[in-house]
Amino acid sequence: MNILLLGSGGRESALAWKMSQSVQCEQLFIAPGNGGTSVYGKNVNISPNNFPAVKDLVLKEKIDMVVVGPEDPLVNGIHDFFLADESLAAIPVIGPKKEGAILEGSKDFSKQFMARHGIPTPGSKSFTKESLENGLAYLETHSFPVVLKADGLAAGKGVLIIDNLAEAQEELKLMLSGKFGDAGTTVVIEEFLTGIELSVFVLTDGENYVILPEAKDYKRIGQGDTGLNTGGMGSVSPVPFADEKFLAEVEKTIIIPTINGLKKDKIDYTGFIFFGLFKVGDQPMIIEYNCRMGDPETESVMPRIENDLVELFQATAQRKLKDVKIRISPKNAATVMIVAGGYPGAYEKGKSISGLDNVRQSTVFHAGTLSEGGIIKSNGGRVLAVTSLQDSQFEALQSATADAARIYFDGKYFREDIGFDLM
Numbered sequence: 001m002n003i004l005l006l007g008s009g010g011r012e013s014a015l016a017w018k019m020s021q022s023v024q025c026e027q028l029f030i031a032p033g034n035g036g037t038s039v040y041g042k043n044v045n046i047s048p049n050n051f052p053a054v055k056d057l058v059l060k061e062k063i064d065m066v067v068v069g070p071e072d073p074l075v076n077g078i079h080d081f082f083l084a085d086e087s088l089a090a091i092p093v094i095g096p097k098k099e100g101a102i103l104e105g106s107k108d109f110s111k112q113f114m115a116r117h118g119i120p121t122p123g124s125k126s127f128t129k130e131s132l133e134n135g136l137a138y139l140e141t142h143s144f145p146v147v148l149k150a151d152g153l154a155a156g157k158g159v160l161i162i163d164n165l166a167e168a169q170e171e172l173k174l175m176l177s178g179k180f181g182d183a184g185t186t187v188v189i190e191e192f193l194t195g196i197e198l199s200v201f202v203l204t205d206g207e208n209y210v211i212l213p214e215a216k217d218y219k220r221i222g223q224g225d226t227g228l229n230t231g232g233m234g235s236v237s238p239v240p241f242a243d244e245k246f247l248a249e250v251e252k253t254i255i256i257p258t259i260n261g262l263k264k265d266k267i268d269y270t271g272f273i274f275f276g277l278f279k280v281g282d283q284p285m286i287i288e289y290n291c292r293m294g295d296p297e298t299e300s301v302m303p304r305i306e307n308d309l310v311e312l313f314q315a316t317a318q319r320k321l322k323d324v325k326i327r328i329s330p331k332n333a334a335t336v337m338i339v340a341g342g343y344p345g346a347y348e349k350g351k352s353i354s355g356l357d358n359v360r361q362s363t364v365f366h367a368g369t370l371s372e373g374g375i376i377k378s379n380g381g382r383v384l385a386v387t388s389l390q391d392s393q394f395e396a397l398q399s400a401t402a403d404a405a406r407i408y409f410d411g412k413y414f415r416e417d418i419g420f421d422l423m
């Protein structure tokens with residue numbers, strides 16, 4: 001079959017890498033893709049949010065399935081767009097409709113969903129411009145640190161952790177008067193959790209689900225998890241502290257109630273669900289849903305999935321996931337992200353990348369790159385994801401880090417300590 005993958009990051013490179021290995025995959029198109037995805041298929045330079053252009057491509061290339069990488073086309077309703085169009089309605093879209101994507105698109109909605117279905121999550125209250133005074137008063141009674149979250153999509157920047165009342169009140173005012181644009185029309189004030197974070201993923205057809213390998217991502221720019229938050233500096237899978245007992249608890253208290261909650265609320269969901277979790281003591285709590293895979297988690301998750309990914313997607317589209325047995329490699333994956341100097345602040349693009357052929361024991365997934373006259377250049381903050389799959393976590397971390405050092409571009413930076421806190 002012909003498949004179209006939407007997106008352009010490291011996550012999409014890992015999805016394209018895995019899909020291109022499928023016996024079911026005749027032609028793979030990636031829109032827009034990046035400097036590395038053309039190895040797995042054909043890049044087409046259209047935006048995933050330009051639905052009419054996606055439609056033209058799908059009809060022209062006789063696409064049989066569309067896989068959506070990032071959240072914004074889903075939140076904007078690309079699946080609904082397909083269903084509403086006679087010429088597209090029969091083509092499966094892997095990724096939820098708007099009614100499901102809102103689990104990520106609105107934090108207020110997702111907190112209400114969790115509360116309604118008894119899913120363990122930190123306590124919270126939501127406020128708008130109209131209820132600002134109540135919000136300010138609520139903060140006076142709150143413990144610190146406190147977490148302020150813009151309700152809508154804010155490109156990963158809409159979460160603030162604040163440790164005193166005056167600043168929290170000031171930020172609440174700023175958020176409700178447009179600091180994050182429309183995303184901050186509603187602000188969720190949430191209890192701060194102390195624990196350790198991990199990401200759990202399922203693929204669901206709305207009735208059944210398969211649990212994919214869990215992962216942990218490293219968000220801070222600096223060694224030892226210090227400094228500013230980024231889109232993610234690396235990841236590991238499996239996660240040693242997520243043992244069988246803990247993962248069984250995640251399934252019982254979070255995954256099953258979520259799938260059942262979707263059914264009860266008549267939200268027909270097909271695609272990935274990303275559970276952003278904290279391990280608090282021995283217990284899992286959820287802080288967020290995403291309606292897509294994580295980045296850079298996907299780069300560590302995909303190499304551990306032994307099933308044919310396209311067959312998993314076909315089973316999802318045909319609502320036959322209950323017949324599928326997921327097979328996970330016991331090996332350890334580690335991903336080290338190479339970023340541009342200055343990231344997550346201002347950084348330069350267009351740096352020529354060398355040394356990609358020197359990599360020995362890893363797969364390099366391109367993120368922010370482009371190919372210009374055969375030369376690979378940097379084209380974003382997060383540039384390359386270097387993933388190694390080895391027998392032990394130590395070996396995986398060592399080889400991913402060693403291979404990251406073999407790649408060069410002006411200003412390049414990577415963390416050398418990804419996952420070492422878990423050893």
Ligand code: AMP
Pocket residue numbers: 122147156157158159161190191192193194197219276287288
């Ligand atoms: P998000 O944008 O929702 O992924 O949140 C960004 C980061 O903020 C998370 O990865 C957590 O590290 C942190 N965070 C979010 N909610 C909480 C919370 N309730 N308690 C502690 N940290 C949180």
Ligand code: GLY
Pocket residue numbers: 217231232290293294295296297
């Ligand atoms: N790695 C976190 C995310 O993809 O949102």
